[in-house]
Amino acid sequence: MTDLIETENVLGTYLRDRRAKLDPSALGFGGERRRTPGLRREEVAQRANISPTWYTWLEQGRGGAPSADVLDRIARALMLTEVEREHLFLLGLGRPPEARYRRNDGVTPRLQRVLDALEPSPALIRTATWDVIAWNRAAPVMLIDYGSLPPEERNILRYIFLDPRARAVQYDWESVARFALGAFRVDAARAGASSEIEPFVAELCRISPEFRAMWRENDVPGAHTEAVKHIRHPILGPLAFEYSAFSVDGRTDLSMIVYNPATPDDAERIRSLLPASPPHRAASDSAPHGEEQAS
Template sequence: MSDLAATEKLLGSYLKDRRMKLDPAAFGLPTERRRTPGLRREEVAQRANISPTWYTWLEQGRGGAPSADVLDRIARALMLTDVEREHVFLLGLGRPPEARYQKNDGVTPRLQRVLDALDPSPAVIRTALWDVVAWNRAATVMLTDYGSLPPEQRNILRYIFLDPRARALQYDWESVARFVLGAFRVDAARAGAAAEVERLVGELRRVSPEFEAMWRDNEVHGAHGDGVKHIRHPVIGRLAFEFSTFAVDGRTDLSLVVYNPATPDDAERIKSLLDKQQRPQALDDARR
């Protein structure tokens, strides 16, 4: 059996297994006179708006390579979780699905503990729309205090273009702003969040002439997984960071960005500043 045939068989077997685990009653479908558990193939095909014959062939491992759109519709029809949907894409296309925007108010405690363990490297978790939903103490001290901002203002584009502190922090603000905007375009397009992007972009175009001009330039930057960032910190001076962007397992809509101090000296200066800021807090806690 060829690799392609084996993959098609795995996909078909998985789709069949998921279909047979669904309860027809939960979809308002009659449950009597069903010879096998789960939904019928034609019921899944109807929910996915595809041909019943083709869906049958997919389950039988002879339907050919489905498109990402078809796999997405089948995933919705089968009520797959995000992890199950990713598995279907890996079986059907050999790659995970593109990031899909979800409205996020935070992350799991496990992810927050991962961020906290990265000190003194500033680290944040952002959505496809570059809303920051989690951060560690080093990010608060080195980048900006996201916790002091209202949730709707914890957006990297808003920070770069509207906050004077962002300009003071950067050595070449315009280059950074263009880079951020070009990378944002790519992430937002992948996420399929047109309505949310339109609202954010519309607001920034109205209040920032520089954003308006850069947005009209239509630049995109796809290779933004890693690089070097220089900042001018108001207390400890110039610092360099090697930054890397990572996918969050099981959450294609989130990215982890880590700014690793480029030299041991930079790391020690950050540690020293974090320690100094922690000591007054510890004294306050002891007095209570």
């Protein structure tokens, strides 16, 4: 019977396991000899600023479901990683926690190599706030070279609404802009970045009347991870790309955007403009990228 109770109380089992892995002395608690490893229940409760009795009940499977706020406190007290925190919420509430956006402007060398291997297809990595943080050599050929811009200006919406080149290459700029803005709104909300984008949105509202009008419409597009995109390239003329968006494994805040040339001729024309060798990039460089908007 005891084994059955232990099996059913998966939340309590997980909490006990996590606190047993913490070093009391490293967290400011006495270094006296302990019967069991890790923190005591009352020490976890102290760090989480909750009742020791209630925390004990939680480990024992009593007292009802905890609130999201309490689980957040416990996650911090137990120094859980983002993955561990999500697991805690799934056990305690049956759902993941609300997204918390954490800005990160770098990609791993491995991910950069994936982008480079996709040439001559233009490919890039964008954040949930649509900042471009990595790209391959074909991406600047397609439209704009984000590497020539200051890091704070490497943003797809900034390019679409403020750069005249975006209007020149699009066959239907308004449709592209409207879709992009709606997708941006969804991505930011899903990543928990609504507060993060407020200054950026306010800036574009001041500068671009069209952005301001579209933003106030609150339109949200349907799913659109694959499409065919047509542009008027200033050198190569009409080009068609199969557009695809992919999630980056382990990075819910990043998306990989790939523009696969629709025909072998389009691929060869893109290849003809590629530089002789890839530009040198430091692994921590937040610059790599070049791209235009997905329509």
